[in-house]
Every structure is written in structure tokens, then in C-alpha cells.
Amino acid sequence: MLIGLDMGDTHTDAVLIEGGKVIRHRKSLTDREDPLETIRKALEELLSSCPAEEIQRINLSTTLCTNAVATGQVSPVGLLLEPGPGLNPGLFACGQKNFFLQGYVDHRGKSVFPPNRGEIEEADRELQRAGIKHLAIVGKFSPRNPEHELFIRQCLSPHYEFITLGHRVSGKLNFPRRIYTAYLNSAVYSTYSVFAQAMERFIEEKGWKGPVYVLKADGGTLSLSPSRSLPVETILSGPSASIMGALALTPVVDDALILDIGGTTTDVAFLAEGIPLLEPQGITLGGYPTLVRALLSYPLPIGGDSQIKIEGNRLLIGPLRLGPCRALGGPCPTPTDALIYLNRLELGDKAEAKKAIQELAHHLGLSPEKTATTILREMASFIAEKAWRLLEKINSRPVYTIKELLLPRILKPKKVIAIGGPAFYLQRELEEALGLPVEVPSLAPVANAIGAALSQPTAELTLLADTALGVLTVPEEGLKEKIPSSFTLEQAKERALSLLRQRLSRLAPQSQGAELEVVEAQSFNMVEGFYTIGRNIRVKVQVKPKITPLRGESNGKAI
Amino acid sequence: MERLYKAKNRLGLVFFPAFDWAISPTHPEREERLLYTQDQILEEGLKDIEGIEEYRAYLAPDNEVERVHICVPDVRSRVTEAHLVAAGGAIVAGRKVLEGEVDKAFALVRPPGHHAFRIVHGARGFCTINNEAIMIEHLRRHYKIKKVAIVDTDCHHGDGTQDIYWHDKDTLYISIHQDGRTLYPGTGFLEEFGGPNAYGYNLNLPLPPETGEEGFLYALENFVLPVLEDFKPDLIVNSAGQDNHYSDPITNMRFSAQGYARLNDRLNPHIAVLEGGYSIEGALPYVNVGIILALAGLDYSFVREPDYSPEKVSQSPRITDYIARLCEETLQAWQKREELRARHFQGKDRVTRRRRIYYDTEGLMEYQQETTLICEECAGLSWIDSHTDRGSHILAIFIPRDACARCQKEGHALFEQTETTFYRDGIYLQDRVEDVLLKK
Numbered sequence: 001m002l003i004g005l006d007m008g009d010t011h012t013d014a015v016l017i018e019g020g021k022v023i024r025h026r027k028s029l030t031d032r033e034d035p036l037e038t039i040r041k042a043l044e045e046l047l048s049s050c051p052a053e054e055i056q057r058i059n060l061s062t063t064l065c066t067n068a069v070a071t072g073q074v075s076p077v078g079l080l081l082e083p084g085p086g087l088n089p090g091l092f093a094c095g096q097k098n099f100f101l102q103g104y105v106d107h108r109g110k111s112v113f114p115p116n117r118g119e120i121e122e123a124d125r126e127l128q129r130a131g132i133k134h135l136a137i138v139g140k141f142s143p144r145n146p147e148h149e150l151f152i153r154q155c156l157s158p159h160y161e162f163i164t165l166g167h168r169v170s171g172k173l174n175f176p177r178r179i180y181t182a183y184l185n186s187a188v189y190s191t192y193s194v195f196a197q198a199m200e201r202f203i204e205e206k207g208w209k210g211p212v213y214v215l216k217a218d219g220g221t222l223s224l225s226p227s228r229s230l231p232v233e234t235i236l237s238g239p240s241a242s243i244m245g246a247l248a249l250t251p252v253v254d255d256a257l258i259l260d261i262g263g264t265t266t267d268v269a270f271l272a273e274g275i276p277l278l279e280p281q282g283i284t285l286g287g288y289p290t291l292v293r294a295l296l297s298y299p300l301p302i303g304g305d306s307q308i309k310i311e312g313n314r315l316l317i318g319p320l321r322l323g324p325c326r327a328l329g330g331p332c333p334t335p336t337d338a339l340i341y342l343n344r345l346e347l348g349d350k351a352e353a354k355k356a357i358q359e360l361a362h363h364l365g366l367s368p369e370k371t372a373t374t375i376l377r378e379m380a381s382f383i384a385e386k387a388w389r390l391l392e393k394i395n396s397r398p399v400y401t402i403k404e405l406l407l408p409r410i411l412k413p414k415k416v417i418a419i420g421g422p423a424f425y426l427q428r429e430l431e432e433a434l435g436l437p438v439e440v441p442s443l444a445p446v447a448n449a450i451g452a453a454l455s456q457p458t459a460e461l462t463l464l465a466d467t468a469l470g471v472l473t474v475p476e477e478g479l480k481e482k483i484p485s486s487f488t489l490e491q492a493k494e495r496a497l498s499l500l501r502q503r504l505s506r507l508a509p510q511s512q513g514a515e516l517e518v519v520e521a522q523s524f525n526m527v528e529g530f531y532t533i534g535r536n537i538r539v540k541v542q543v544k545p546k547i548t549p550l551r552g553e554s555n556g557k558a559i
Numbered sequence: 560m561e562r563l564y565k566a567k568n569r570l571g572l573v574f575f576p577a578f579d580w581a582i583s584p585t586h587p588e589r590e591e592r593l594l595y596t597q598d599q600i601l602e603e604g605l606k607d608i609e610g611i612e613e614y615r616a617y618l619a620p621d622n623e624v625e626r627v628h629i630c631v632p633d634v635r636s637r638v639t640e641a642h643l644v645a646a647g648g649a650i651v652a653g654r655k656v657l658e659g660e661v662d663k664a665f666a667l668v669r670p671p672g673h674h675a676f677r678i679v680h681g682a683r684g685f686c687t688i689n690n691e692a693i694m695i696e697h698l699r700r701h702y703k704i705k706k707v708a709i710v711d712t713d714c715h716h717g718d719g720t721q722d723i724y725w726h727d728k729d730t731l732y733i734s735i736h737q738d739g740r741t742l743y744p745g746t747g748f749l750e751e752f753g754g755p756n757a758y759g760y761n762l763n764l765p766l767p768p769e770t771g772e773e774g775f776l777y778a779l780e781n782f783v784l785p786v787l788e789d790f791k792p793d794l795i796v797n798s799a800g801q802d803n804h805y806s807d808p809i810t811n812m813r814f815s816a817q818g819y820a821r822l823n824d825r826l827n828p829h830i831a832v833l834e835g836g837y838s839i840e841g842a843l844p845y846v847n848v849g850i851i852l853a854l855a856g857l858d859y860s861f862v863r864e865p866d867y868s869p870e871k872v873s874q875s876p877r878i879t880d881y882i883a884r885l886c887e888e889t890l891q892a893w894q895k896r897e898e899l900r901a902r903h904f905q906g907k908d909r910v911t912r913r914r915r916i917y918y919d920t921e922g923l924m925e926y927q928q929e930t931t932l933i934c935e936e937c938a939g940l941s942w943i944d945s946h947t948d949r950g951s952h953i954l955a956i957f958i959p960r961d962a963c964a965r966c967q968k969e970g971h972a973l974f975e976q977t978e979t980t981f982y983r984d985g986i987y988l989q990d991r992v993e994d995v996l997l998k999k
Contacts, residue, residue, distance in 0.1 A: 083861075084865070085845065085861055085862055085863040085864070085865065086599075086602075086603045086848060086861055086862060087564075087603050087604070087605075087848075087852070087857075087858075087861060088858045088860070088861050089861070091564055104865055106840075106865055107595045107598040107599055107602070107840070107844060108595070108840065112865040112866070113865065140602060141598075141602055172601075173598055173601040173602040174601060174602060174604045174607070175602050175603060175604060176564075176603075176604035176607065177604060177607065281607070289604075289607055396614075396615050397615065398573075398574060398575075398613050398614065398615045398616070399615060400574070400575065400576050400577075400578050400597070401577065401578045401579040402577055402579050402580055402640050402641055402644060403579055405575075405615075405616065405617070405618065405640075405644060406618075406640065522578070524578075524590055524591045524594055525584055525585070525589070525590070525591060526591060527584075527585045527587075527589065527591065529808070530585050531585065532584070532585055536591070536594065
């Protein structure tokens with residue numbers, strides 16, 4: 001039995017899957033004050049009368065870290081930065097205490113200027129005096145050579161609760177994002193750690209045997225205990241859980257568009273030959289752009305509960321949600337009222353929905369019937385227009401080789417998968433507006449929890465080899481090793497894959513079956529004067545993204 | 560709480576490093592050239608800055624090339640896709656500015672183009688087609704711009720750009736470069752002052768080897784900026800070569816990343832297009848970051864090469880004096896250009912010049928005899944009899960963009976009447992009024 005739980009801002013959804021079918025699903029309200037209790041209750045109810053030993057796996061997607069950042073419930077963080085030359089580093093000083101240290105590593109990973117021990121020890125004393133327990137150490141180009149970050153940590157006293165090292169958060173280059181990612185990781189460490197410990201205790205008390213995984217924003221999972229040192233990876237996993245759910249419910253091999261239509265927003269995502277697209281750099285949380293790998297998901301400010309108003313004689317839907325629909329006692333008409341008026345949906349006080357639509361119809365000088373259908377059409381065409389504009393942007397992304405420019409990979413969706421509460425009722429209008437078949441899987445309202453249940457561990461790794469310097473670096477693993485000048489691209493790929501296999505077995509011990517793949521492999525001749533002095537090799541490997549599709553339609557029941 | 564940094568000027572970037580193209584494996588113009596620049600741009604997070612937008616380059620179609628060049632025998636025989644993308648990248652950059660999508664743009668493209676002449680028999684100085692000229696003529700065709708100033712800050716004299724705009728007084732070409740007596744291509748002196756109908760609109764400032772930061776900025780303040788103030792261009796383009804850098808392996812100058820940033824800050828060009836620059840590790844990453852920040856109107860004071868020291872960019876007092884005199888003399892010539900034109904060309908109806916053009920990449924020599932009608936109405940009809948030591952022989956006729964009826968008519972008559980038997984590789988007519996290239 002596989003368990004999936006997705007805790008959102010409003011609802012917490014949980015599903016139990018057995019033999020590829022959803023056996024049970026449960027929706028409850030999220031208690032934002034006590035997320036742990038919300039999860040406990042949801043799991044207890046879902047798993048009541050289930051034999052503990054049959055639980056194979058529990059996957060959790062939580063908004064814990066996301067909300068901690070949003071509400072400012074984070075620990076003060078001391079930032080130790082080695083900025084070197086470039087942008088004014090003062091711009092990124094997001095810590096409670098910030099130190100700009102001497103030393104520089106260049107783009108090839110050469111230590112151009114060493115860090116200064118005395119300066120670090122001075123910072124250490126000041127951090128001690130301020131009582132700061134959480135640090136982030138980030139150097140420019142540290143993924144190319146982690147030694148300076150390691151040296152800085154080594155110079156510090158041992159009194160800190162947690163330290164994030166920049167090179168460990170990602171192999172990607174982007175100093176400002178690395179700073180923000182490391183900062184967030186240290187800032188949410190305590191909150192997350194308390195939660196993870198309590199979760200572990202709870203599972204143990206219950207005697208449930210399956211391992212516990214947490215969801216990441218890239219649609220993959222990470223085992224609970226290693227996630228404690230990388231809590232930032234668990235931010236904003238909700239939209240990705242929904243995308244993975246849509247994929248599990250409607251397996252696709254073509255390019256496709258995924259719409260997750262909620263109450264306030266509609267999330268747009270794309271599949272390239274069935275594989276979800278990733279954010280090019282990383283996700284943005286609370287205004288902090290990060291290097292956290294994430295599925296590309298673009299929120300549009302329109303949903304089933306969007307406020308409808310009239311300006312001039314034009315209907316405006318969104319961008320705000322002032323409350324539920326009028327039929328449920330909300331303050332203003334919403335698209336949901338239109339659905340109720342048209343008898344597509346039975347919900348709340350139908351008379352109130354009718355009144356809401358009639359008021360709008362009066363202002364517009366249209367029949368109520370026409371008004372209701374116009375609302376739905378406008379909503380669908382707004383979504384379609386924004387989705388195609390987004391697609392155009394994706395298809396015109398810069399490329400850096402002549403081959404890619406001559407043979408561009410153009411994304412061309414052949415169908416649409418729509419999930420979320422209102423999806424089913426809007427199918428007709430969406431098909432019309434998008435000009436594509438729209439599929440709404442039957443379990444669309446709990447797709448997020450299904451996605452959570454079926455997601456698999458993911459991990460990636462970056463390898464850089466400089467045969468002129470005779471050095472190989474793998475930042476995510478903090479690894480630096482010697483290589484011979486004869487080291488080749490093939491050897492680099494092999495080494496990267498074997499290191500990723502090791503990393504994966506540490507981060508997700510039950511993942512032996514995972515397939516690995518090389519996603520980037522480049523080798524540049526390095527020339528000095530007119531002689532080739534070596535090769536600059538760059539390899540990126542990852543766990544092949546995958547989701548187990550559900551087998552057939554479900555016979556599951558809501559509880 | 561917005562953590563993103565915001566640019567004062569909206570800046571468009573077209574970055575095309577052509578990671579799969581080289582002239583040859585160990586040639587300075589190879590795959591690796593912009594690799595470390597890309598690393599630096601990524602690591603600095605420049606693309607996250609609000610207002611900095613990156614655009615995809617495209618392949619310039621042949622007719623864009625033919626508007627500027629006569630490729631012998633045709634475009635496709637002389638250029639590779641890489642050249643067309645570099646030119647296309649420059650066009651994208653220029654369009655974004657003139658469409659008003661951005662305030663400024665920087666095309667970081669390779670291979671470069673400023674050594675490419677009107678007639679193209681092959682590659683010279685790593686260049687085959689002229690990216691800036693192709694861009695400028697595209698912009699002139701599609702937008703309302705007339706007067707353009709090109710400020711070429713590459714260390715090598717942009718002899719190709721000079722050739723293309725030799726007769727065009729709507730395009731002011733200013734080149735600051737290392738003295739041609741000490742560096743390829745060996746040209747770029749004050750006497751090269753423009754053709755008879757655009758005399759004075761081609762300005763060369765050959766700086767002595769070992770010119771330091773002070774010298775470049777002096778030339779900018781005391782020569783380039785005053786001339787631009789006079790000329791009042793609609794558009795300023797910086798041919799942003801980066802080989803004046805103190806670490807460049809094939810030149811002898813002492814400029815720095817800070818200097819390039821300051822130069823772009825003061826020059827304030829609408830569009831910058833990368834030209835040469837072969838210190839791909841020690842200079843380009845820092846110079847390009849400096850230029851991007853300066854164009855975006857952001858703080859570049861922290862941009863510095865890791866090995867920078869004031870001694871590396873200093874210059875001797877002798878050089879300081881020499882540059883001051885050079886600037887003074889060139890500025891005076893600019894101010895007296897009308898008088899000088901009268902003195903040189905009064906009473907003549909045409910001017911003929913002979914020259915040899917060496918294509919170093921392929922070891923080919925071209926011999927040109929160019930005749931230009933002196934015209935008070937337009938840039939004047941020109942024709943070039945061009946043959947090479949490989950036996951190729953053509954006649955190229957150029958009817959300028961703003962041609963008067965007489966020059967237009969005479970151009971066509973020459974094209975009609977000349978016998979092809981003498982020119983084994985054809986007779987070409989570039990008619991800029993009709994925007995076509997004819998060949999017979």
C-alpha cells in the first residue's frame with residue numbers, strides 16, 4: 001500500500017493506493033496552527049483498520065517550510081559571504097548578520113585569493129555574541145571549488161546548531177540565488193527539524209513499517225531523515241504534486257498542457273513527451289529566487305472563486321478571491337455561481353447563485369443564461385491566452401549552439417489535462433478556447449495526493465573536470481579529486497553516474513530500481529597560446545523522472 | 560519583499576556563444592571563447608535582474624547580408640551558419656531597442672565582423688560578414704533612423720566597417736585602436752578620412768602601444784564625445800571589441816574591465832555588439848559583466864579582474880602627451896572637414912583609388928580599383944573592379960541608399976552596358992534604393 005498526503009493552505013488531501021488503484025481518499029481542512037496534528041489525523045483516519053505491515057511507503061507534501069518563510073517564523077541567520085569581484089554584494093545581504101569575507105575562486109575553480117582566518121574568527125566572535133545559531137557560508141563560484149567554504153567552516157567555533165554550505169545546495173552557477181537558497185535552508189532548519197523528528201516518532205508509535213518520504217518541488221521525493229539537512233528542498237512541493245498526479249491519472253507520451261484549476265489560481269504546466277518541464281533556474285519563494293529545482297508551474301490569477309465585477313460594461317474575473325461563491329455565502333459572484341446557475345454543479349444555495357448572476361446580467365444588459373455562459377467562456381479564454389503566451393516564451397528561449405538553433409525543439413501540446421475542483425465543469429469551454437482535447441480524469445480533485453503517493457525519489461549531480469588543472473569537482477557531494485590529463489568525457493559521464501547512484505542510495509535508500517540519465521555533457525578544448533592544454537568537461541546527470549501510472553479507473557471511496 | 564535587483568535601463572541581451580563552431584580547433588575564434596563569459600554572467604545572476612531580458616538569436620537571411628555585402632560568388636559559398644547567427648543576433652538586439660521593448664541592447668555574438676569589407680572573397684581577421692553594418696542597414700530599412708554613429712573600441716582598426724561606410728556621411732565611423740604600424744590590419748590613420756562625398760565622417764584615432772586606462776578615457780572625453788555632440792546621431796552603436804585589455808594575448812594595450820564599463824557608461828550607446836577579444840579567461844568574463852552593468856545603469860564599481868593592479872593599466876607621461884596631441888589634431892580635422900573636402904575635391908567629378916586587401920585567414924590577395932562619382936546630392940555612385948590572386952574577377956556597382964536620379968541611372972547604365980566577358984565571375988549591382996542585388 002502506498003500512502004500520499006498533500007497538505008495545502010486550505011485542504012489536506014490523503015489517498016491510499018493498492019495494486020495500482022486508489023482504495024481510499026480523504027479531504028480535510030488544514031489547521032495552519034498545528035500542521036503536525038493535521039497530518040496525524042489525516043493519516044490515522046486514512047489508515048484506520050489497515051494492517052501496519054502492509055504499508056510500503058508514506059509520501060508527504062507539506063507547506064511547513066513555505067509557510068514558515070511566508071509568515072516570517074524563521075531563525076535568524078548569519079551570512080558569511082566570499083563575494084569576490086562582480087555585482088555589489090551588499091544587495092544580497094539577507095542575513096541578520098552579514099560578513100563579506102576576503103578570498104576568491106574564479107570560474108575555473110582556481111583559488112585566486114585565499115580566505116583570511118583572522119577575519120573569519122572575528123566574524124565568529126561577533127556571531128557568538130549575537131547568539132546566532134544558524135549560518136550560511138556562500139562563496140562565489142563555490143560549485144567550481146568548495147575548498148574556501150570548507151575552510152571558512154573549519155575556522156568557526158563548534159557552537160552552531162546548523163550551517164549550510166553554498167556548494168551543497170546546487171551545482172548550478174548563480175551566486176545571488178545560492179545565497180538565498182542557503183539562507184532559507186538555514187532559516188527553516190529548526191522548524192523543519194522539529195517537525196521531522198515528531199513525524200518519525202509518530203510513525204514509530206503507530207508501528208507503520210513503510211519508509212517516509214517528503215515531496216520536493218521537482219516532483220520527486222527525498223527520504224525523511226536526510227531531508228533534515230536540506231529542508232529548503234521541500235518548499236512549494238504542492239503544485240508539483242498536482243502535476244505528478246495529473247500524469248499518474250492520465251499517462252501521456254506527447255507534448256501536453258496541464259491545468260490545475262483551483263479556487264484562487266490556475267496553475268499552468270507543460271509536458272515535453274510526457275515529461276514535466278523544469279524551472280530553468282529554480283523556484284522563487286517569498287520573493288527569494290532560489291536554486292531549488294522545481295517543475296515549471298505558472299500561477300494565473302483566476303479560479304473557481306475569483307471575484308467577478310463589472311467595469312464599464314465589461315466583465316472582469318479575478319485577480320482577487322474575496323471568499324467563496326455567493327451560493328456558499330460569499331461576498332461577490334464567482335465563476336462557481338455561474339456553474340450552479342447553469343445546473344452544471346449542485347452546491348450551496350442555488351437561489352443565491354441565481355440572484356448573483358441576475359444582478360450581473362442586469363448591469364450587462366444580457367440574459368442571465370448568456371451572462372453565465374459568457375463568464376465561463378471568458379475564464380477559459382483568459383486561461384488559453386495566457387497559456388499560449390507562456391508556451392511562446394518557452395519556445396523562444398535562447399539556445400547556445402547552432403545545432404539547437406537550426407533544429408529547435410518546439411513544444412507543441414497535443415492535449416490538455418485539467419485537474420482541480422472546477423476542471424470537470426469547464427471542460428467544454430476549455431476545449432473551445434484552447435482548440436485541443438481536454439481530459440479531466442475522474443479523480444481530478446485529489447490528483448495532488450495521488451501525485452504525492454506515486455512520486456519517486458529524484459536527485460541530480462553536476463560534475464566538472466578540468467584536465468589542465470587535473471581536478472574533478474562534484475559540488476553537491478562536496479567532492480574534489482585528482483584526475484589524469486587523459487581524462488575523457490566518457491569517463492566523466494561514468495564517474496558522475498556512479499556518484500549519483502551512491503548519492504541516491506543515501507538520500508532514498510529504497511530506490512535501487514531508479515534509472516539514471518546524462519542530461520548534459522560538454523567538452524571544450526582549452527587553448528593557451530596556440531596549444532591545447534586540456535579539456536574543460538561539464539556533465540550533469542539525474543534520476544530519470546518517472547511516475548507509476550494508476551491502473552485503470554479507480555473504485556476508491558471517499559471517507 | 561522583492562529580492563530582485565532592478566535595472567535603471569531596460570537591457571536586452573542576445574547571447575550566442577556558438578558552442579559548436581570554431582575556425583579551427585586551436586584558433587582564438589573557437590568554441591571555448593565565450594564559455595567563461597557565460598559562466599560569469601550566470602554566476603553573477605545577471606539574467607535575474609529585473610529589466611535584463613535575454614533573447615534568442617536567429618539566422619539572418621541572405622538578403623540581409625546582400626544589403627551590405629557582395630559575396631563572391633554568393634552568400635552561401637562564403638558564410639557558415641555561425642556567421643548568419645552572429646549577424647542575426649545583432650539584428651535582434653537592434654530591433655528590440657527600436658521596437659521600444661528595451662532601452663539598450665548588447666549582442667554577445669561570435670564570430671566578429673568589423674574586418675569584413677563590402678566585397679567578400681573570404682574571411683579576414685576572423686571576420687567574414689559585418690554584423691554591425693548588417694544590423695544598421697536592417698534598422699534603417701525598417702525604422703525611422705537616419706544618422707548613426709559607430710564607435711569601434713576594438714583594439715584592431717575596423718577596416719571593414721570603414722570600407723562599408725566610406726561614402727556615407729549619415730554614418731559616422733569612429734575607431735579607437737592600437738596604431739596600425741604595430742598591429743593587424745595595419746590601417747586606421749587620420750588620413751583615412753572618408754570618401755569624397757563623406758569626407759570627415761571616418762575618424763581614426765590610432766593609439767600608441769601601452770596606452771593605459773587614462774589614455775582611453777581621455778580620448779573618449781576629449782575626442783569621441785565632443786564629435787558625437789556635434790554629429791547628433793539618432794543611434795549610437797559600440798563595436799565592443801575587448802582586446803584593448805591588459806591581458807589580451809594578441810595586442811599590447813592596458814585597458815581594464817572597469818575602464819570598459821566606464822567607457823560604456825559615458826558613451827551611453829543604444830546598442831553594443833561584441834567584436835574581438837581573446838583573453839577569454841582573464842578579461843572577457845569581467846569586461847562583459849562590466850559592460851552589461853554599465854548599459855543597464857547599475858553599479859559596476861565592484862567589477863574587477865582578480866589579478867588587477869593599478870600598475871597594469873598605467874601609462875607613461877610620453878604616451879599621455881602623445882594622445883593629447885592626437886586627439887587635438889583629429890578633433891580639429893573633424894571641425895574643418897568641409898574646408899578640407901573643398902580643398903581636396905574641388906573641380907573633380909570623380910575619384911579613383913587602388914588598393915590591395917589581404918585575407919589573412921585564407922592567404923588570399925584582392926586587388927581593387929574603386930571609382931566614385933563626386934555628388935552633392937547623394938553618397939555617389941561607386942564601382943569596384945576587383946580581382947584576386949586566385950583568378951577571380953568581378954565588377955561591383957554600388958548605388959547608395961539615398962542615391963539621386965543621376966547616380967541611380969548611371970549605375971544601371973553601367974550594369975547594362977558592361978560586357979560580362981571581361982569579368983569571369985560576374986557583374987554585380989547592389990541597388991540600395993530598390994534594396995536588391997543583381998548579378999549577371
